Amino acid sequence: MMRYARLFGLFLKASFLVELEYRANFAARAVVSLFWAGVTLTGAGVFYSHAETIGGWTFNEALVIIGLFTFMSGFIQTFLQPNVQRIIDMIRLGTLDFVLTKPVNSQFMASLRHAQVFSMVDMLLGAVIVIWACMRLGYAPPVLSLAQFALMLLMAVLIVYSIWMVIATLAFWLVKVNNMAELFTSVYDTGRFPVTTFDGLIRLVLTFVIPIAFITTFPAQSVLGRLDTETVLMAVAMGGGMFGFSSLFWRYAVRSYSSASS
Amino acid sequence: MVRKYLALMRLSWGLSLEYRAEGFIWMMTNLLNVIMLLVWLSISKAGPVNGFAQADFIAYYMIGLLVRQLTAAWTSWELSFAISEGRLSTHLLRPIHPIHQEIAINWSEKAMRLTILLPVVATVLLMTPGVRLNVTPPAFVAFVASVAGAWALYFLADYCVGILAFWTTQATAFTNILWGLKIALGGILAPIQMFPPALQAALDWLPFKYMLAFSSEIALGQLGDERVLFGLAVQWGWVAALWLLMRWLWKLGVRSYSAVGA
Numbered sequence: 371m372m373r374y375a376r377l378f379g380l381f382l383k384a385s386f387l388v389e390l391e392y393r394a395n396f397a398a399r400a401v402v403s404l405f406w407a408g409v410t411l412t413g414a415g416v417f418y419s420h421a422e423t424i425g426g427w428t429f430n431e432a433l434v435i436i437g438l439f440t441f442m443s444g445f446i447q448t449f450l451q452p453n454v455q456r457i458i459d460m461i462r463l464g465t466l467d468f469v470l471t472k473p474v475n476s477q478f479m480a481s482l483r484h485a486q487v488f489s490m491v492d493m494l495l496g497a498v499i500v501i502w503a504c505m506r507l508g509y510a511p512p513v514l515s516l517a518q519f520a521l522m523l524l525m526a527v528l529i530v531y532s533i534w535m536v537i538a539t540l541a542f543w544l545v546k547v548n549n550m551a552e553l554f555t556s557v558y559d560t561g562r563f564p565v566t567t568f569d570g571l572i573r574l575v576l577t578f579v580i581p582i583a584f585i586t587t588f589p590a591q592s593v594l595g596r597l598d599t600e601t602v603l604m605a606v607a608m609g610g611g612m613f614g615f616s617s618l619f620w621r622y623a624v625r626s627y628s629s630a631s632s
Numbered sequence: 633m634v635r636k637y638l639a640l641m642r643l644s645w646g647l648s649l650e651y652r653a654e655g656f657i658w659m660m661t662n663l664l665n666v667i668m669l670l671v672w673l674s675i676s677k678a679g680p681v682n683g684f685a686q687a688d689f690i691a692y693y694m695i696g697l698l699v700r701q702l703t704a705a706w707t708s709w710e711l712s713f714a715i716s717e718g719r720l721s722t723h724l725l726r727p728i729h730p731i732h733q734e735i736a737i738n739w740s741e742k743a744m745r746l747t748i749l750l751p752v753v754a755t756v757l758l759m760t761p762g763v764r765l766n767v768t769p770p771a772f773v774a775f776v777a778s779v780a781g782a783w784a785l786y787f788l789a790d791y792c793v794g795i796l797a798f799w800t801t802q803a804t805a806f807t808n809i810l811w812g813l814k815i816a817l818g819g820i821l822a823p824i825q826m827f828p829p830a831l832q833a834a835l836d837w838l839p840f841k842y843m844l845a846f847s848s849e850i851a852l853g854q855l856g857d858e859r860v861l862f863g864l865a866v867q868w869g870w871v872a873a874l875w876l877l878m879r880w881l882w883k884l885g886v887r888s889y890s891a892v893g894a
Contacts, residue, residue: 392801394801394802398802401805402805402809405812409812409815409821412816413816413822416821416822419826420681420682421675421678425674556664557663559663560667563671567670567671567674568674
């Protein structure tokens with residue numbers, strides 16, 4: 371375990387050093403992030419100029435969701451996108467062999483080796499929005515809510531990670547999985563809004579099939595201290611289950627994989 | 633010129649046939665229109681918002697989907713990569729400006745997408761009670777003129793952004809921001825009538841709403857004759873201005889361009 375933590379630290383450091391070579395990227399990244407945060411916040415302002423609440427959430431409460439949305443898209447861009455893209459390419463080119471022959475867990479190595487460190491700007495921005503929202507609400511989350519929130523956030527991370535890993539693993543059999551990643555990204559856009567904005571079947575899909583609700587709405591409810599225990603248990607089952615499935619799926623895929631080069 | 637275009641289009645049509653499935657998934661990424669529609673339906677549940685009843689939102693976003701597909705452009709990615717990787721040199725040697733090839737690709741992709749999208753939009757519009765569309769011949773002519781203008785406007789703006797790659801390595805950041813402005817101010821995030829009056833007045837003169845919302849407003853019969861003519865004048869004025877800008881930037885860029893490896 372310690373060894374893996376140290377390795378992860380090394381991966382981060384190496385990625386950071388690589389990105390330092392392209393410092394102009396950082397400025398561009400920061401400008402684009404601020405721009406999109408502005409678009410999202412302005413949009414919310416426009417929606418809420420026509421309604422007191424949307425899906426039962428007031429403007430200030432919805433800001434918590436927007437903050438979490440921004441934070442999680444930063445997480446996806448920092449850790450998931452760069453690695454998933456590389457996994458897909460490695461499977462196609464046969465260079466995955468170099469990962470499989472390393473004396474560490476292959477999923478760990480393949481999925482965490484690279485980080486687009488500059489995209490952490492979005493994670494930071496998201497955290498700032500959440501804190502700002504709490505200040506506007508005049509609300510300081512009690513310790514118990516914060517602990518629950520930490521758990522919910524961890525589960526959200528596991529769920530997003532697992533979805534992306536399953537998409538990447540599908541590349542062992544399918545050619546154009548990039549499109550599926552695109553598709554997830556556009557469904558993820560619903561995470562800007564409370565899941566209660568949507569009705570019936572769509573809400574069901576966003577809760578259980580493509581569980582965007584567990585990524586933004588439920589963690590936001592948890593910060594605000596109004597999440598029931600059943601949902602927390604469901605999140606733990608969902609996060610654990612999906613992570614377990616993605617690992618098993620990866621292992622199965624690697625076992626049945628014969629590389630392009632051998 | 634017509635013969636050249638036919639040849640170019642036959643080539644590109646073959647390409648888009650080959651990647652049919654990709655085109656389909658690409659269209660799914662237009663999910664944002666559907667998401668925004670659902671959000672506005674949720675907001676307008678209690679009653680019409682600024683004159684928009686639920687059926688009006690459905691009609692607005694369905695026509696918007698069609699217009700968005702008809703006017704989509706993504707040339708700047710290709711162009712900025714061609715410039716930074718030096719591949720542009722081959723294109724410069726041909727006896728025809730590279731923009732024509734890009735236009736041909738753009739048009740044949742559209743033909744492909746329309747064959748899928750048109751039946752879907754028509755079905756939804758026919759099945760929704762209370763949809764009001766202006767289908768008189770003059771409105772139809774104005775609609776077609778405005779869609780052509782919207783296409784030219786966004787295509788040229790996007791091309792100008794692509795040309796920036798002659799000077800900067802961050803052209804894709806500008807592409808992203810241009811696209812974001814179209815989403816936010818062009819009528820996807822919200823119909824223009826939902827914005828505060830001061831912003832609406834400014835948008836009359838800015839190019840963004842003429843990239844999308846203007847055409848939908850004509851189709852829904854929301855604009856009087858005078859407003860339609862004024863809009864078309866502003867829109868085509870921007871097209872002319874961007875055309876001149878594109879020519880000028882291109883000349884400057886090619887002069888300063890020395891491709892890697894050439």
